[in-house]
Amino acid sequence: MEFLGIYYYWVFVVVLMIGFYAVVAKVNLIKKLIGLSIFQSAVFLLYITMSKVSGGTAPIFNDEITGLLYSNPLPQVLILTAIVVGISTTALGLGIVVRIKEEYGTTEENEIQEIDRR
Amino acid sequence: MKVLFGVFLLTLLVITAVAIVRTKNLFVAVMLLGIFSLLIAANFFILDAADVALTEAAVGAGISTVLFLGALALTSEHERTATPHRLLSFAVVTVASLVVLYATFDKPTFGDPNAPVHQHVAPWYLEKTPEYIDIPNVVTAVLGSFRGYDTLGEVFVVFTAGIGVLFLLSARRGPSGRRQTAEPPGAAVGLRHDVIPRVVGRLLVPFILLFGLYVQFHGEYGPGGGFQAGALIAAAFILYALIEGEEQTLRALPQSALNALMVGGALLYGVVGLAGVFLGSNFLDYSVLASNPVSGQQMGIILIEAGVGMTVTGVLLSIFHAFAARDRA
Numbered sequence: 001m002e003f004l005g006i007y008y009y010w011v012f013v014v015v016l017m018i019g020f021y022a023v024v025a026k027v028n029l030i031k032k033l034i035g036l037s038i039f040q041s042a043v044f045l046l047y048i049t050m051s052k053v054s055g056g057t058a059p060i061f062n063d064e065i066t067g068l069l070y071s072n073p074l075p076q077v078l079i080l081t082a083i084v085v086g087i088s089t090t091a092l093g094l095g096i097v098v099r100i101k102e103e104y105g106t107t108e109e110n111e112i113q114e115i116d117r118r
Numbered sequence: 119m120k121v122l123f124g125v126f127l128l129t130l131l132v133i134t135a136v137a138i139v140r141t142k143n144l145f146v147a148v149m150l151l152g153i154f155s156l157l158i159a160a161n162f163f164i165l166d167a168a169d170v171a172l173t174e175a176a177v178g179a180g181i182s183t184v185l186f187l188g189a190l191a192l193t194s195e196h197e198r199t200a201t202p203h204r205l206l207s208f209a210v211v212t213v214a215s216l217v218v219l220y221a222t223f224d225k226p227t228f229g230d231p232n233a234p235v236h237q238h239v240a241p242w243y244l245e246k247t248p249e250y251i252d253i254p255n256v257v258t259a260v261l262g263s264f265r266g267y268d269t270l271g272e273v274f275v276v277f278t279a280g281i282g283v284l285f286l287l288s289a290r291r292g293p294s295g296r297r298q299t300a301e302p303p304g305a306a307v308g309l310r311h312d313v314i315p316r317v318v319g320r321l322l323v324p325f326i327l328l329f330g331l332y333v334q335f336h337g338e339y340g341p342g343g344g345f346q347a348g349a350l351i352a353a354a355f356i357l358y359a360l361i362e363g364e365e366q367t368l369r370a371l372p373q374s375a376l377n378a379l380m381v382g383g384a385l386l387y388g389v390v391g392l393a394g395v396f397l398g399s400n401f402l403d404y405s406v407l408a409s410n411p412v413s414g415q416q417m418g419i420i421l422i423e424a425g426v427g428m429t430v431t432g433v434l435l436s437i438f439h440a441f442a443a444r445d446r447a
Contacts, residue, residue: 004121005228011128013222017215018135025207028197030144030189034151037182038135041158044174048167053236054229058168059244059256060340069231071166072240073256077265080257081272083173084345084430087182088279091437094189095286098444101193108199 008049016042029097029107033090040086044079051075124164131157142197144190152183168341169257172333176349181434184356188441251415253338261343262419266402269422270387273429277384280433287440309361319361326354334427338416344423348430356438364442373439376432383428390421 019042022035051072059073097107104112134154138147155178163171201207226233247259261269309315334347359367390404397406404418405411 002227004124006222007125007128008228009222009225010219011132013215013218014132015135016218017211018132018139020214021207021211022139024210025201025204026139026197027199027201028144030186030193031139031147031197034138034144034147034186037151038138038154041154041178044170045158045161048162048165048170049228050226050233050235051167052165052229053231056166056229056231058166058341060168061248061254061256063254070244070256072236073243073260074240075235076167076170076257077260078268079167080170080173080261080343080345081269083170083177084349085272085275085279087177087185088276088433088437090182091185092279092282092286094185095283095437095440098189098192098441099286099289107193108197110199110202 008045012042012046012049015045027109029100029109030094032109033093033097036093037086037090040082044082047075047079120164124161127157127161127164131161143195144197145187145195148183148186148190151186152179155179155182169255169343169346172341172346173349176346176353180353181349181356181438184438185441188438188445191445192441250412251419252412253416253419255338255340255342257341258337258343258419258423262422263402263404263415266391266422269426270391270402273384273387273426276433277380277429280380280436283437283440287444310363316361319357323354323358323361326357327351330354334423335420337423338419344426344428345430347427349434351427351431352434352438355435359438359442364439368439371435373436376436376439379428379432380436381432383425383430383432386425386428387422390418390425394418 016039019035019037019039023032023039026032026035051074053069053071056069056071059070059076062068100112101107104115106112106115131154134150134157138150138154141147141150155174159171159174159178162174226235243260243264244256247253247256251259251263253259309319330347330350330353333342333350334344337343337347355367355371358370390407391402394403394406395401399406402418405414407417408414
């Protein structure tokens with residue numbers, strides 16, 4: 001359990017930073033949005049990791065079995081809504097990218113800046 | 119065994135993420151992102167978050183892939199420019215990683231029942247849900263009742279994002295916009311001419327819809343609720359649109375109906391909240407909705423979950439249609 005816990009936190013950091021890298025380094029706007037989705041998923045993973053109680057189960061009561069240990073429902077609620085909000089905001093970002101493509105004819109950031117400078 | 123499984127899933131997650139960032143082909147990146155979502159959903163599931171896993175699988179692997187593909191169809195499938203300042207970016211990311219890694223050493227041990235996150239209100243929710251609300255799924259109880267304000271806010275964010283996409287993509291194309299050549303009518307209407315997708319798709323759509331409704335109305339007893347159901351129902355209609363084409367889908371569920379769903383869901387949520395005020399209690403307190411506080415709470419949760427489901431369905435489908443209509447124009 002000890003090793004798995006450290007592994008969870010480290011995977012969170014690695015995935016977070018892979019997303020961060022895509023956001024800062026990539027020039028293509030769609031790739032940046034993909035990076036943002038990965039970054040977001042890493043945060044979700046951290047929250048859900050923290051909600052776990054060892055030996056616990058999903059926080060859904062069962063009449064027949066009592067005395068169970070349940071994992072923490074609160075981070076789960078926060079992330080559940082965050083996922084749906086995340087896809088809506090990603091869709092908004094994609095909408096903006098589509099409009100940029102229509103106006104500038106490109107989705108590469110450097111080319112957009114080039115056109116703006118002219 | 120569980121440790122092995124967890125390590126396996128997490129390692130696959132990292133490999134997929136690296137592949138997504140490395141590939142130059144955006145189509146491949148989007149497909150891999152779908153796999154990434156499915157893997158993370160599996161991770162959520164083994165971390166006891168059944169509701170979250172269901173949402174992530176429906177939203178991340180289903181809807182998000184479709185939306186990204188819709189955007190790719192309107193832009194380009196290839197990343198043209200090589201990454202500039204690669205070393206500088208690596209340096210920034212490395213420094214940031216070290217900071218976050220350093221922070222993780224202070225975090226409580228994984229699964230520790232005495233971690234601070236388990237000390238605050240969460241035990242109270244677990245203890246009081248049977249008494250105040252009496253539904254088995256604590257996640258739904260917290261989402262719908264204890265933290266109803268939060269959820270109301272999230273629904274409005276989803277609603278606002280939907281309106282934003284409609285505003286952005288329903289604008290007429292400017293003179294500088296590059297007009298694509300219109301397809302001859304009837305040339306490529308969905309996958310209607312491919313036998314296997316058509317037969318399998320037609321068979322699946324009603325069952326996905328039925329499952330969506332089950333998830334909506336069984337959310338108090340098992341994993342589920344409005345957010346997941348909304349995504350599932352939207353996915354069923356998107357599948358229908360992929361098989362039968364846009365027109366047919368808009369005939370089955372016209373844009374006006376989607377607008378009504380979007381607005382109606384958010385309004386229903388707000389009205390249920392206000393009903394509490396008018397019946398002499400606080401905003402979003404459902405106890406006064408029925409003669410008995412517990413059944414009032416249950417009624418309130420069912421109503422607001424219905425509102426959430428309506429808004430999410432309406433918004434996701436409107437966004438999908440906005441992208442698809444842009445493609446046709």
